Amino acid sequence: MAAHMVPRLGIRLASPALVSHTSRPLAAVFQRSFVALAQRSSVPSLANASPLCSASTTTPTLLSTPRPGSLHAAPLSRSVILTALARHQSTAAATPADYASTSSADSTSSSTHTASAAPAVSKPVVALHLYALAFLVYAIVVVGGLTRLTESGLSITEWNPGFKGMRLPITTPEWEAEWDKYKQTPEFHLLNSKMSLDDFKAIYMWEWGHRVLGRVIGVAFVLPAAYFVTRRWVAPGTRWKLAAIAAGIGFQGFLGWFMVKSGLTAPEPSGRAKTVHVEGGEVPTSAAQTSTAAADWTPRVSHFRLAMHMGTAFLVYLAMLHTGLAVQRDYNAANLTGAVSGVRARTQAALTQLANTLNHPLLRTHSRLTKAVAALVFTTAMSGALVAGLDAGLVYNEFPTMGEGRIAPPMHELMDDRYAQRDDGSDKVWRNLAQNPVTVQLIHRTLAVTTACTVLALAWKTHRLARAYTAAARVASTPVLPALPPRVVQLANASVAVVAAQVTLGISTLIYMVPIPLASAHQAGSLALLSVLVALISALRPIPTRILAPAATRNTRVLRKVAHPTPALKP
Numbered sequence: 001m002a003a004h005m006v007p008r009l010g011i012r013l014a015s016p017a018l019v020s021h022t023s024r025p026l027a028a029v030f031q032r033s034f035v036a037l038a039q040r041s042s043v044p045s046l047a048n049a050s051p052l053c054s055a056s057t058t059t060p061t062l063l064s065t066p067r068p069g070s071l072h073a074a075p076l077s078r079s080v081i082l083t084a085l086a087r088h089q090s091t092a093a094a095t096p097a098d099y100a101s102t103s104s105a106d107s108t109s110s111s112t113h114t115a116s117a118a119p120a121v122s123k124p125v126v127a128l129h130l131y132a133l134a135f136l137v138y139a140i141v142v143v144g145g146l147t148r149l150t151e152s153g154l155s156i157t158e159w160n161p162g163f164k165g166m167r168l169p170i171t172t173p174e175w176e177a178e179w180d181k182y183k184q185t186p187e188f189h190l191l192n193s194k195m196s197l198d199d200f201k202a203i204y205m206w207e208w209g210h211r212v213l214g215r216v217i218g219v220a221f222v223l224p225a226a227y228f229v230t231r232r233w234v235a236p237g238t239r240w241k242l243a244a245i246a247a248g249i250g251f252q253g254f255l256g257w258f259m260v261k262s263g264l265t266a267p268e269p270s271g272r273a274k275t276v277h278v279e280g281g282e283v284p285t286s287a288a289q290t291s292t293a294a295a296d297w298t299p300r301v302s303h304f305r306l307a308m309h310m311g312t313a314f315l316v317y318l319a320m321l322h323t324g325l326a327v328q329r330d331y332n333a334a335n336l337t338g339a340v341s342g343v344r345a346r347t348q349a350a351l352t353q354l355a356n357t358l359n360h361p362l363l364r365t366h367s368r369l370t371k372a373v374a375a376l377v378f379t380t381a382m383s384g385a386l387v388a389g390l391d392a393g394l395v396y397n398e399f400p401t402m403g404e405g406r407i408a409p410p411m412h413e414l415m416d417d418r419y420a421q422r423d424d425g426s427d428k429v430w431r432n433l434a435q436n437p438v439t440v441q442l443i444h445r446t447l448a449v450t451t452a453c454t455v456l457a458l459a460w461k462t463h464r465l466a467r468a469y470t471a472a473a474r475v476a477s478t479p480v481l482p483a484l485p486p487r488v489v490q491l492a493n494a495s496v497a498v499v500a501a502q503v504t505l506g507i508s509t510l511i512y513m514v515p516i517p518l519a520s521a522h523q524a525g526s527l528a529l530l531s532v533l534v535a536l537i538s539a540l541r542p543i544p545t546r547i548l549a550p551a552a553t554r555n556t557r558v559l560r561k562v563a564h565p566t567p568a569l570k571p
Contacts, residue, residue: 130324152203263301303389342487392437462492
């Protein structure tokens with residue numbers, strides 16, 4: 001009997017001497033599956049059990065998955081398979097009617113449990129939806145950058161979060177009404193007083209398109225996500241991620257208006273206050289500033305709020321990308337289809353090898369290092385948002401020096417007394433660090449060079465990791481892949497190419513005094529670099545234990561066929 005079951009189950013019995021090779025995550029999955037199966041029907045008494053079953057009561061038997069190309073195996077856990085063997089003997093002696101009733105009850109219980117239980121993994125359509133929305137968020141980041149570069153962000157002076165805000169002026173009176181609203185803003189009085197209606201239409205279209213695209217993203221994300229959840233196509237952990245992304249989209253819309261409002265009501269102070277007189281109308285001011293403004297007053301949105309708005313968009317995009325990659329990856333692993341970290345695990349043994357590889361200490365350390373590099377890239381991008389908000393790219397348009405062969409400007413330029421708002425000058429340092437265009441540009445330069453060197457070092461470390469892992473795999477006590485998953489090395493190489501392009505775009509943008517195409521590409525490049533690093537983090541992510549359950553369920557179905565065989569009908 002045992003010899004007959006071994007090829008059907010694809011497993012073998014191992015001795016307790018192999019306990020040291022146990023693969024614990026996979027062991028727990030198989031043990032739960034076999035225990036649940038054994039408890040579905042009564043266990044026969046020892047008097048009716050076979051000698052093999054009787055022996056199992058005194059000698060523990062282990063279940064192991066064979067390692068391909070090797071006679072050794074990794075034992076999994078204490079097995080109850082012999083109980084199923086005994087049940088097979090008792091079931092074979094049952095009448096067809098008894099078997100039919102038992103099988104029907106088991107099938108009904110299984111179907112009821114499946115209908116009420118949450119799915120272990122999400123369906124691939126959830127990943128496709130997240131990829132599509134991530135593309136739209138990437139697009140709106142680019143459109144938002146162009147809106148800022150064309151100075152179109154303050155052209156719409158009202159906030160209508162519903163569908164009313166999607167209506168575009170059509171007739172001439174409607175356009176003139178919107179233009180009259182814009183004429184009341186500080187930007188029109190100080191910068192665009194000679195603007196024509198056609199010029200206003202051009203900047204209006206950029207801001208209108210940016211807002212409409214934001215609404216489209218909100219609707220296109222929430223409605224399908226709600227449908228997926230109601231249809232139980234989403235795993236429990238992913239549901240919370242979708243809810244967080246939806247909240248981030250809503251918060252992003254609020255931040256957009258919060259940012260625009262800062263440019264419509266008052267300028268941002270960046271020096272000692274003085275009175276500013278504007279001909280042709282009064283300038284709206286905030287209660288905090290009354291009739292005073294900064295010494296170098298320029299109507300613009302708060303660069304702090306701009307960085308918050310841009311940072312939230314980056315986080316929403318990265319959350320969509322990472323969640324989509326995780327959903328697709330978990331589905332492939334659970335169903336033994338597709339690729340996981342560039343490896344096609346078609347069998348349970350191959351999936352076990354991949355799971356052990358991704359849990360290797362060398363890869364766990366490298367994953368933490370990659371996350372730190374990604375955080376540094378994000379910080380550099382946010383410093384770039386401060387540069388954009390202050391127009392700091394228009395000072396010191398040379399690289400690598402900043403005036404007369406200096407790597408850094410003189411200290412009196414970096415810590416200018418004019419940026420201190422308190423009489424005792426106690427706020428001079430932090431205000432210069434946050435509001436002085438010269439200092440902000442130097443900070444961004446320093447972070448950019450540091451980030452580029454760090455990404456290059458990460459790629460070099462990845463290649464060293466590949467060699468170190470190959471050597472460690474030869475002497476590993478558990479079944480692992482013979483080499484590092486190829487996707488890890490591929491993404492590390494891609495990060496080098498993207499960071500090289502990003503550095504080139506940044507230097508070119510600075511030297512040519514921020515032309516719109518180069519500046520827009522530079523902003524998009526920062527998000528592209530983050531995308532590669534997030535994909536690398538996903539490729540290094542371990543396979544959760546719960547993901548192995550669907551694969552073990554297939555073995556349970558095979559065991560059920562053996563434990564409950566269809567009895568041959570007598571003629």
